[in-house]
Amino acid sequence: MSEALLEARGIRRTFHETGEELEVLSGVDFALREGEFVAITGSSGSGKSTFLNILGALDHPTSGALLFEGRDLFAGGAAELDRYRLRQVGFVFQFHHLLPEMTAFENIMLPARILGTPERKARDRARELLTAIGLGDRRRHLPGELSGGERQRIAVARALMNEPKVVLADEPSGNLDERHSANLHEMFVRLNREFGQSFVVVTHDLSLAAMAGRQLVMHEGRLQTPEEVRALAEKPQERS
Ligand SMILES: Nc1ncnc2c1ncn2[C@@H]1O[C@H](COP(=O)(O)OP(=O)(O)OP(=O)(O)O)[C@@H](O)[C@H]1O
Numbered sequence: 001m002s003e004a005l006l007e008a009r010g011i012r013r014t015f016h017e018t019g020e021e022l023e024v025l026s027g028v029d030f031a032l033r034e035g036e037f038v039a040i041t042g043s044s045g046s047g048k049s050t051f052l053n054i055l056g057a058l059d060h061p062t063s064g065a066l067l068f069e070g071r072d073l074f075a076g077g078a079a080e081l082d083r084y085r086l087r088q089v090g091f092v093f094q095f096h097h098l099l100p101e102m103t104a105f106e107n108i109m110l111p112a113r114i115l116g117t118p119e120r121k122a123r124d125r126a127r128e129l130l131t132a133i134g135l136g137d138r139r140r141h142l143p144g145e146l147s148g149g150e151r152q153r154i155a156v157a158r159a160l161m162n163e164p165k166v167v168l169a170d171e172p173s174g175n176l177d178e179r180h181s182a183n184l185h186e187m188f189v190r191l192n193r194e195f196g197q198s199f200v201v202v203t204h205d206l207s208l209a210a211m212a213g214r215q216l217v218m219h220e221g222r223l224q225t226p227e228e229v230r231a232l233a234e235k236p237q238e239r240s
């Protein structure tokens with residue numbers, strides 16, 4: 001088996017906010033291969049966002065390791081984590097988080113500006129992405145002048161700007177209607193094929209999950225296959 005691009009080993013995450021200990025993730029193991037498209041489903045509150053935030057190094061696990069190309073990210077320093085977040089990972093949030101005073105084009109350009117990509121190369125890439133998402137003629141629009149689906153596509157283009165190897169998306173079509181979600185899903189699949197990026201998408205949308213190469217379910221603090229979850233449901237007496 002080829003080595004994983006991104007690997008989570010024994011990820012545990014507990015919260016102590018209420019004085020009581022709440023264990024949300026109880027040892028998640030996950031390996032993502034290059035070019036893979038994985039969908040994660042699971043009931044509300046099962047820990048999907050918590051896990052995706054850890055995969056994107058936006059949050060630290062209570063214990064466990066995250067390896068990118070074999071390197072242990074949380075064992076490295078802050079600079080290594082910053083580099084990972086800026087260069088290797090593109091994050092698409094449920095709500096777009098575009099900057100309202102910047103045009104669509106400027107929003108897409110932002111990650112390249114932070115990274116210090118040469119201006120000309122960044123502009124070429126931003127134009128290429130605008131065309132890929134079908135919004136070449138909306139480049140000067142402010143987020144407030146775009147539809148919800150268009151904003152979400154701009155957010156996806158922004159996540160892809162620094163050519164990340166991994167795209168992490170948390171309910172990317174959660175606030176879109178059926179037609180716009182279908183467009184967004186097709187775009188993900190196309191970008192996965194054309195640019196070869198790996199995708200991990202958290203979704204309640206079963207049609208999007210069905211498009212993925214592999215489906216996993218967050219269940220009882222772990223990522224499990226749909227078959228494992230079904231087997232657990234059928235044999236409740238054998239549950240530990
Ligand atoms: N910062 C926090 N402090 C305390 N508890 C938290 C915190 N973040 C998440 N939780 C708890 O962890 C559990 C999992 O939350 P999470 O957001 O990962 O769920 P989810 O699977 O993404 O759900 P949804 O489908 O509703 O988005 C929830 O019960 C939540 O209350």
Ligand SMILES: [Mg+2]
Pocket residue numbers: 048049050170
């Ligand atoms: Mg969530």
